[in-house]
Amino acid sequence: MADKQTTRRAFLGGGAALGTSLLAGCTGGNGSTSQTTTTKDSSYSVQMAPVGEVTFDEVPQTWVANNGSWADMGVALGVEPPKGLWLTSRYHTQYYDPIPDVSVDKSGMTSLYSSGGVSKEVFYQLNGDVHVIDPHFLNNRFKGWEQKDIEEVADKIGPFFGNSIFSRGYAWHDSYQFYTLYEAFEKLSNVFQRQDRYEAFTSVHDEMQQKLAANLPPESERPNVAIFWASGDAPETFLPYLINEGTSYKQWRDLQVGDALAETDVQDFHASRSSIDYETLLEIDPEVILLRGQESKTAEEFQNTVVEFMKNHDVASDLTAVKNGDVYRAGGLYQGPITNLVLTERAVGQIYPDAFDGVSLYDPQRVSDIANGNF
Incomplete structure (x- = not known):
């Protein structure tokens, strides 16, 4: 491991590298290569x-x-x-x-x-x-x-x-x-x-991508979705998240959904730290509403609390997604290779249940074997 007694690092700021190498004879880098x-x-x-x-x-x-x-x-x-x-x-x-x-x-x-x-x-x-x-x-x-x-x-x-x-x-x-x-x-x-496990997971991921490509419906049948953070059982305000290249949006990019917020003046929460209310949400009226901050609930608990509240809300009840039963948990902010597999399979069940009926995106036992070194 790194020598805690002799390590000396100088952070240069901006896009520069954090310091010199731990041992003499190694040069700094910009992170552009993946080799060890x-x-x-x-x-x-x-x-x-x-x-x-x-x-x-x-x-x-x-x-x-x-x-x-x-x-x-x-x-x-x-x-x-x-x-x-x-x-x-x-x-x-x-x-x-x-x-x-x-x-x-x-x-x-x-x-x-x-x-x-x-x-x-x-x-x-x-x-x-x-x-x-x-x-x-x-x-x-x-x-x-x-x-x-x-x-x-x-x-x-x-x-x-x-x-x-x-x-x-x-x-x-x-x-x-x-x-x-x-x-x-x-x-x-x-x-x-542990490069061997990484390489094994890339194979699982590649196979999932092939199955997605083979089963995704035509572009005209892919919905526009809106992702928000909404805490509690009875949310009244929503923190907007625009789909970007971050890993927390990977399943939605892979499902090639449209971003309903990208077509509006609503700014991403990371940049604006702002929220919107139901009146603004009704003006946008996305086909599918995806809510973060709800991962502690099961799908059933989410439907029985948040969705039920929206169905009985004076304004929320007029939303297309609420009327059509297309309000779902969005997944967490953070995804690694395993959680991405799980959340992507969950997402296709939410967005494209008919197109992926009977299709398993990955083999849970194979994932287990790789993580446990049995491959």
Whole structure:
């Protein structure tokens, strides 16, 4: 793992790399390649923007991650779960229920974010060998962290190695490379030296893409959808999310649905931090409404609470999606390779039930075998 006593990193800001390599003789990088570089002493280096090249003298044993996207990659790679996440409540481990012999107990995980911020001390308490967190996220998401704090954690505890892949909505991410789900997954497989599992998952993913392509209805039959965050059982306001290249929208891009919000003046929540009410939603009147913030509910619980409330609401009851029974849970903000398989299959059942009737996008047992190293 990275040497916690000798590591010295200097974050250069903007789109530049986070510091020099951990060991002498390694040069910085921009994260544009996915190969692992192995040195003569069996250490190895992996590149990822914005941190550049990070060198490990042995495989990390403990780690801290930003969110469930990375945690799920760890499950797919068969490594121990991260010791901490930004918000453990947004890591929806029930997504593993369809996969035999794969589960995660997050009761011992620590939420990094608490009381409006992130304490540097929690990083010392967790003492992770590597922090799979985009340092720009810490520096830009809220006030409280400065560059010296990033450098201190990297120098005294363990390096940063992460990229905010879940959304392209942050302006500060425009200055450095963005990765697709599987590009980021390959990077992490190199960190944990589990490239064989990554390659096996790419085969499963490729087969799913082939089945999608073979069964998607014609473009004229694909609906326009609108994605919102709406908490609670009786939501009155909605945080709008425009479909972008982020991993949290992958299943909707793969299903080639239209984005009803993209045709309006409504701005993405990541950029505007704004909300809309039912009157504005009725003006948009999307064919399908997809709500985030509801993943703790089953499909039945969601229908019996949120959808039932909308059916009885003076304005919401006039929405086309409500009338036609096309209001669904949208999935979480964070997706890794396993959760993407599960959520994509759920999505086709919501959007294209007839076109995919009897079609299984993936084999749960095969996913289990790969994650458990039995392949």
